[in-house]
Amino acid sequence: MPSKPPRNRRTTEAYLNESFLRSRDARALRILSEYIEPEGRLSHYKVEDTIVFMGSARFVSRSDAEQLVAAAERGEGDTDTDADAETARVALEMSHYYEAARELARMVTEWSKQLSDESRRFVVCTGGGPGIMEAANRGASEAKGMNVGLTISLPVEEFDNSYITRELSFHFHYFFMRKFWFAYLAKAVIVFPGGFGTLDELFELLTLLQTHKIRKHLPVVLFGRQYWNDVVNFDALIRHGVISPEDVNIYHVTDSVEDAYQYLITQLSRYAEAERGARM
Numbered sequence: 001m002p003s004k005p006p007r008n009r010r011t012t013e014a015y016l017n018e019s020f021l022r023s024r025d026a027r028a029l030r031i032l033s034e035y036i037e038p039e040g041r042l043s044h045y046k047v048e049d050t051i052v053f054m055g056s057a058r059f060v061s062r063s064d065a066e067q068l069v070a071a072a073e074r075g076e077g078d079t080d081t082d083a084d085a086e087t088a089r090v091a092l093e094m095s096h097y098y099e100a101a102r103e104l105a106r107m108v109t110e111w112s113k114q115l116s117d118e119s120r121r122f123v124v125c126t127g128g129g130p131g132i133m134e135a136a137n138r139g140a141s142e143a144k145g146m147n148v149g150l151t152i153s154l155p156v157e158e159f160d161n162s163y164i165t166r167e168l169s170f171h172f173h174y175f176f177m178r179k180f181w182f183a184y185l186a187k188a189v190i191v192f193p194g195g196f197g198t199l200d201e202l203f204e205l206l207t208l209l210q211t212h213k214i215r216k217h218l219p220v221v222l223f224g225r226q227y228w229n230d231v232v233n234f235d236a237l238i239r240h241g242v243i244s245p246e247d248v249n250i251y252h253v254t255d256s257v258e259d260a261y262q263y264l265i266t267q268l269s270r271y272a273e274a275e276r277g278a279r280m
């Protein structure tokens with residue numbers, strides 16, 4: 001009896017099997033890929049460390065806010081005139097944070113570009129979205145510096161902003177892997193007013209610093225004294241005995257771009273450069 005000819009059956013390798021890669025069984029591979037792929041790309045572009053900007057995705061630039069005010073005054077909004085006028089007023093008031101982030105990112109980028117180093121030092125890094133994130137990426141871009149965007153996948157049409165350096169635009173599925181990359185390369189963090197996401201990121205960093213899980217010197221700037229005094233009562237935390245009085249030394253509060261800049265440059269020059277020299 002003649003033997004049957006072999007079947008020409010082509011199977012898909014596991015690493016090319018999309019249904020497997022998206023399955024629960026492959027979760028560890030997806031998590032690992034969000035470590036390995038960014039590490040390789042950051043290394044390729046010689047990004048050694050970062051200055052992280054955090055803050056609300058809802059703030060707009062001064063020019064955009066002024067357009068909202070003008071539209072509300074003309075009665076061109078989608079809701080009632082009073083609501084539109086109030087929304088526009090708040091947008092204009094909060095736009096100074098956008099402009100402050102933009103200016104501070106420009107200043108630190110211009111400073112970092114003056115350092116004589118083959119690698120890229122103190123690169124501006126954000127969550128890649130609109131608002132404060134856009135402002136910081138924009139300021140770095142205006143200083144002609146490469147900058148990083150660590151975007152998270154969200155159910156919205158557009159999230160990442162157009163000012164991120166294309167080669168350094170990362171998209172994450174897992175929030176915890178995104179937060180790892182915020183903390184891992186950071187040599188300084190500037191936190192502008194923001195909502196749940198900003199507060200989550202801030203308090204995780206403060207916890208890591210308080211518990212010495214982050215051992216490097218990591219200056220944290222809270223920008224917007226009135227906002228932070230209104231939103232977080234650190235004195236009450238001390239009074240109730242849930243943090244120590246020295247814990248408030250972890251961060252520096254300011255309303256001034258110039259003060260934030262001088263504080264950051266002093267800290268980075270004193271500690272980050274010294275730590276690097278000790279490693280070499």
